[in-house]
Amino acid sequence: MSxxxxxxxxxWSCPLPLRDYPTIVMGHGGGGKLSAELIEHIFVxxxxxxxxxxxxxxxxxxxxxxxxxxxxxxxxVQPLFFPGGSIADLAVNGTVNDLAMSGATPLYLSAGFIxxxxxxxxxxxxxxxxxxxxARAAGVQIVTGDTKVVDKGHGDGCYINTAGIGVIADGIHxxxxxxxxxxxxxLSGTIGDHGMAIMSVREGLEFETILKSDSAPxxxxxxxxxxxxxxxxxxxxxxxxxxxxxLNEIAAQSGVGIMIEERSLPILPDVQSACDLLxxxxxxxxxxxxxxxxxxxxxxxDVLRVMQKSQYGSRAAIIGTVTEKHAGMLAxxxxxxxxxxxxxxxxxxxxxxx
Amino acid sequence: xxxxxEFRDGDLAKNIARDIRQTVTRKWSLMEVCGxxxxxxxxxxxxxxxxxxxxxxxxxxxxVCVTPLELIDKALAIASQPGVIFCSFGDMLRVPxxxxxxxxxxxxxxxxxxxxxxxxxxxxxxQNPERxxxxxxxxxxxxxPANAMAVHQAKLQGIRNFSMLVSHVLVPPAIExxxxxxxxxxxxxxxxxxxxxxxxxxxxxxxxxxxxxxxVITGFExxxxxxxxxxxxxxxxxxTPQVENAYERAVCFEGxxxxxxxxxxxxxxxxxAWRGIGVIPKSGWRLSEPYRDFDAELRFDVAGITAExxxxxxxxxxLQGNLKPNECPSFGTACTPRKPLGATMVSSEGxxxxxxxxxxxxxxxxxx
Numbered sequence: 124m125s126x127x128x129x130x131x132x133x134x135w136s137c138p139l140p141l142r143d144y145p146t147i148v149m150g151h152g153g154g155g156k157l158s159a160e161l162i163e164h165i166f167v168x169x170x171x172x173x174x175x176x177x178x179x180x181x182x183x184x185x186x187x188x189x190x191x192x193x194x195x196x197x198x199x200v201q202p203l204f205f206p207g208g209s210i211a212d213l214a215v216n217g218t219v220n221d222l223a224m225s226g227a228t229p230l231y232l233s234a235g236f237i238x239x240x241x242x243x244x245x246x247x248x249x250x251x252x253x254x255x256x257x258a259r260a261a262g263v264q265i266v267t268g269d270t271k272v273v274d275k276g277h278g279d280g281c282y283i284n285t286a287g288i289g290v291i292a293d294g295i296h297x298x299x300x301x302x303x304x305x306x307x308x309x310l311s312g313t314i315g316d317h318g319m320a321i322m323s324v325r326e327g328l329e330f331e332t333i334l335k336s337d338s339a340p341x342x343x344x345x346x347x348x349x350x351x352x353x354x355x356x357x358x359x360x361x362x363x364x365x366x367x368x369x370l371n372e373i374a375a376q377s378g379v380g381i382m383i384e385e386r387s388l389p390i391l392p393d394v395q396s397a398c399d400l401l402x403x404x405x406x407x408x409x410x411x412x413x414x415x416x417x418x419x420x421x422x423x424x425d426v427l428r429v430m431q432k433s434q435y436g437s438r439a440a441i442i443g444t445v446t447e448k449h450a451g452m453l454a455x456x457x458x459x460x461x462x463x464x465x466x467x468x469x470x471x472x473x474x475x476x477x
Numbered sequence: 478x479x480x481x482x483e484f485r486d487g488d489l490a491k492n493i494a495r496d497i498r499q500t501v502t503r504k505w506s507l508m509e510v511c512g513x514x515x516x517x518x519x520x521x522x523x524x525x526x527x528x529x530x531x532x533x534x535x536x537x538x539x540x541v542c543v544t545p546l547e548l549i550d551k552a553l554a555i556a557s558q559p560g561v562i563f564c565s566f567g568d569m570l571r572v573p574x575x576x577x578x579x580x581x582x583x584x585x586x587x588x589x590x591x592x593x594x595x596x597x598x599x600x601x602x603x604q605n606p607e608r609x610x611x612x613x614x615x616x617x618x619x620x621x622p623a624n625a626m627a628v629h630q631a632k633l634q635g636i637r638n639f640s641m642l643v644s645h646v647l648v649p650p651a652i653e654x655x656x657x658x659x660x661x662x663x664x665x666x667x668x669x670x671x672x673x674x675x676x677x678x679x680x681x682x683x684x685x686x687x688x689x690x691x692x693v694i695t696g697f698e699x700x701x702x703x704x705x706x707x708x709x710x711x712x713x714x715x716x717t718p719q720v721e722n723a724y725e726r727a728v729c730f731e732g733x734x735x736x737x738x739x740x741x742x743x744x745x746x747x748x749x750a751w752r753g754i755g756v757i758p759k760s761g762w763r764l765s766e767p768y769r770d771f772d773a774e775l776r777f778d779v780a781g782i783t784a785e786x787x788x789x790x791x792x793x794x795x796l797q798g799n800l801k802p803n804e805c806p807s808f809g810t811a812c813t814p815r816k817p818l819g820a821t822m823v824s825s826e827g828x829x830x831x832x833x834x835x836x837x838x839x840x841x842x843x844x845x
Contacts, residue, residue: 326593386487399481401593404520459490459699461522466834469814470571 127324127333129204130249147242152272165244166268169251170234170258174266182266184231187290192227194218195286201279203250205324207316207335210283211253213411216340217362218287219261223342224358224414226297226349227289232258234268234285239278250281261340263287289342295349301356302377306445307423309416311344311430312337312438314366315394315405317412323397332393337435339412344433352426354419361415365407367465369415370453381453383443383465406455406465407472417445484698485521493703494526497710505713506532506662507706508655508798510648511617511669512539512824513697519831521699523706531706534662534798535828537651537751538669540616541568542796542820542827545750546786548615548644549574551779555611555642556587558777562605564598565613566620567591572823575784595627595641602631602639611773614641619671621645621762622736625743628764628771640773643763646749648672649680650760656688660799665709667695667702670724675740677732681720689718696724743768752820753786753793792819795828802832809833 150157167175174182198214215232222229234254238247258265265285316337323334341360348355357377361369366388374381390405398405412435418426423441430439443455453465509515515535518524524533537543553574556563563579570579570591583589588608592598595612602610614624624641631639648669655661668681673694681692691712695705705723712719722728742765749761764772774780789807794800802808802821812818814830821827 328593395481457520457522457699458485459487459521459523459526461525463520463522464834 127206129202145244147238147240147244147247147272149240149272149274151238152270158270161247161270162268165248165251166234169248169255170265170268171255172264172266174231174264175268182231184266187230189293190291192222192225192289192291193286194221195284196221197282197284199279199282200321202324203246203281205336206320206333208338208411209250209253210281211250212257212336212338214283214285215254215257215261215263215265216338216411218285219263219340219342220360220412220414222287222289223340223345224297224360225289225291226295226345226355226358227291228346229261229263229287229289229342232263232265232285232287234265234283236268236270237278237282237284238270238272239280240272240275242280247281250283257340261342292349297355297358299357299359299373299376302373302379302381302417302445303356304379304445304447305420306356306417307420307441308370308381308383308443308445309418309423309426309430310366310389310440310442311341311414311416311436312412313389313391313394314361314410314413315390315398315408317410318365318408319394319397319405321409322401328397328401330393330397334393334397337410337412339435341412341414341435344414344430344436347429347433348416348426351429352418352422354422355416355426356419357417359415361410361413363409364468365405365409366415367404367406367453368467371465371467373417374453375451377445378450380446380449380451381443382446382448383453383455385455386458387440387442389438389440403472407468481698484696484700486700490526490699490703493700493707494528497527497703497707498530500707500710500714501530502714504530504532505710506534506664506798507667507709508534508536508663508665509667509695509702510536510538510652511672511697512542512827513671514667514669514695514702515539515828515831517697517699517702519834523699523702526703527706531710535795535802535831536655536666536798537754537796538617538648539821539824539827540620540646541572541824542792543646543751543754544569544572544615544644544820545752546575546784547750547782548642550784551774551782552613552642553577553579553582554779554782555773555777556582556589557585558609560608562588562590562601562608562610563613564590564592564595564601564610566593566615568824569613569615571817572820573817595624596630599627599631599636599639602636606638608638609776610639611777612639612641614643614645617646617648617669617672618675618740619669621740621744622675622733625739628743628768629739631771632768640771640776641764642773643744644749645744645762646751647746647760647762649684650757651751652684652692654754654757654760655797656684656690658797658799660797663690663798665691665693665713665718667705667709668692670694670696670701670727673722673724673728673732675733675736677730678720678722678728679730679732685718685720691718692720694720694722694724694728696727751793751796753790753796755793787818790819792821792829795821802829805829
């Protein structure tokens with residue numbers, strides 16, 4: 124059995140000593156010297172960019188041409204570090220992807236931290252460094268931020284909120300109301316990787332191989348799609364609630380039915396096995412580096428080709444079509460040729476007893 | 478994966494379904510006993526492949542669904558007590574008691590943990606010697622060996638802060654109760670493969686002998702189910718009721734004997750109430766005398782709790798195959814997965830939830 128080990132932080136040393144505190148104390152959120160030290164020694168070096176370094180109360184940025192996309196999301200994942208990523212990767216990629224799904228080019232992020240008293244500063248530094256790396260990989264800048272500290276026992280180590288601004292070029296109209304009968308549904312890769320990776324480390328479930336989160340920025344793929352494959356009607360990143368939830372929402376918002384072929388869904392064998400073992404359906408399991416595109420049938424092959432050529436889309440596949448029938452509902456043709464409705468779940472998917 | 482894909486082959490499935498359709502001379506009513514089978518039938522659209530050739534009646538084999546309201550209330554009472562860590566399989570958390578469910582108790586501060594095995598609960602007890610750790614031991618013969626093992630180890634290792642709220646139920650007495658019902662429409666049974674992997678299938682011969690119904694041991698993958706149905710239909714058409722094993726890769730005649738030995742040591746047969754059905758004599762297990770100290774019902778003094786089920790819920794009729802879920806007046810109106818009246822609407826294995834989720838309001842021809 125293989126197992127996942129969180130990063131070794133014992134060798135971390137602060138570039139400039141952070142006074143005498145190896146852990147977060149209430150004063151780090153107090154706005155005084157301790158707060159300033161965190162910014163100076165941890166956040167600024169990790170995020171490094173000219174807008175941040177001015178250290179003003181707000182970042183002052185030039186207005187971009189086109190329409191503005193604005194999004195926010197909060198990250199409370201446990202554990203903070205997991206196979207294939209960390210809360211830092213999710214905090215950057217999640218907001219970057221939300222912007223990209225409107226067809227926007229993500230530009231700037233904010234980062235708000237809620238830290239629990241006693242949280243190791245070495246871990247905070249590791250998170251900040253990974254956020255900086257993720258931002259550079261996605262081509263965005265973290266230009267403003269905030270830190271608050273809550274009493275021991277009132278938080279779960281570290282929560283992060285990021286908000287992001289992106290710009291949408293003129294002529295791009297991608298939104299979840301635009302799916303039309305006849306459109307083709309294309310998925311950028313395997314589903315369920317992130318959720319099962321988290322579940323396997325959180326619950327201490329061991330499989331023969333380590334399941335890895337798919338956390339990834341998708342703005343590069345979206346930029347290529349917009350450039351080379353016009354007529355994209357809808358883009359969605361199927362995070363919480365998985366592919367089933369995203370497609371149900373699109374069906375409802377566009378007033379159309381969606382029919383997918385279960386056999387076409389790319390699913391890693393290990394993820395499928397883990398789901399089978401726990402009685403879970405991968406179509407409801409969260410993803411953090413996948414998108415589903417609903418496109419004009421004339422563009423379907425172009426979209427597929429562009430996705431497959433991009434870094435995070437090698438297993439992209441056409442998975443279904445949009446139909447006039449069963450409006451507002453998602454249905455699937457099952458592997459053995461039956462059909463089923465795939466409804467929205469009430470809450471979280473919970474493992475079945477047997 | 479190759480191993481599983483073989484049992485999900487669409488072409489083979491169509492061939493078997495065609496065989497079934499061509500074999501039947503009348504519409505037979507088959508009951509799949511296990512909730513896992515119900516789930517698989519609906520999830521894979523097997524009933525549609527059969528195209529009305531066979532009526533599938535969804536049986537009482539969802540452990541979550543048949544756990545009586547009274548026991549849920551006892552679980553809620555125990556889980557609410559300060560100092561208790563209450564461990565359960567995930568899908569018990571949403572089952573409504575008389576007033577609330579375990580999710581609500583958790584939100585109100587109860588320490589409720591989802592575990593995947595009773596042995597995980599035992600480990601939690603080892604790690605928290607100052608806390609009382611209770612495992613909600615429900616299920617059929619399938620989950621029983623692991624539960625028995627947990628209690629057995631607790632006794633062996635002297636883990637005194639561990640106990641189990643037991644509500645084990647047994648398949649053969651349930652089949653017999655259904656057959657004894659004057660309203661019984663079931664003409665053959667698909668027996669639950671995983672129950673039989675523990676218990677074997679020797680128990681079914683007297684039932685077949687007495688009631689003259691075919692019983693075919695059946696697995697859970699689409700092809701397993703179709704093959705089970707195919708064999709059952711052939712037995713019905715030939716008028717030769719007998720026991721057949723269509724799940725040979727997991728089930729043998731005598732079953733898992735070390736498991737049965739442990740079960741007979743840790744548990745003893747008892748009368749059990751089934752939610753929606755009532756008490757079926759000798760249809761369950763409780764902890765045997767040497768293990769009685771680990772019985773949470775006694776340790777927490779909740780034996781006096783009683784409960785009345787909603788008169789609007791007809792889950793008992795559904796579980797016995799007398800009513801289709803969508804024929805219940807409350808289906809989809811007073812009773813939905815969001816606000817379930819009975820447990821059959823809660824568990825994804827429950828017949829009502831399965832109908833609601835997968836078959837709901839759908840004129841199937843409209844999505845072909």
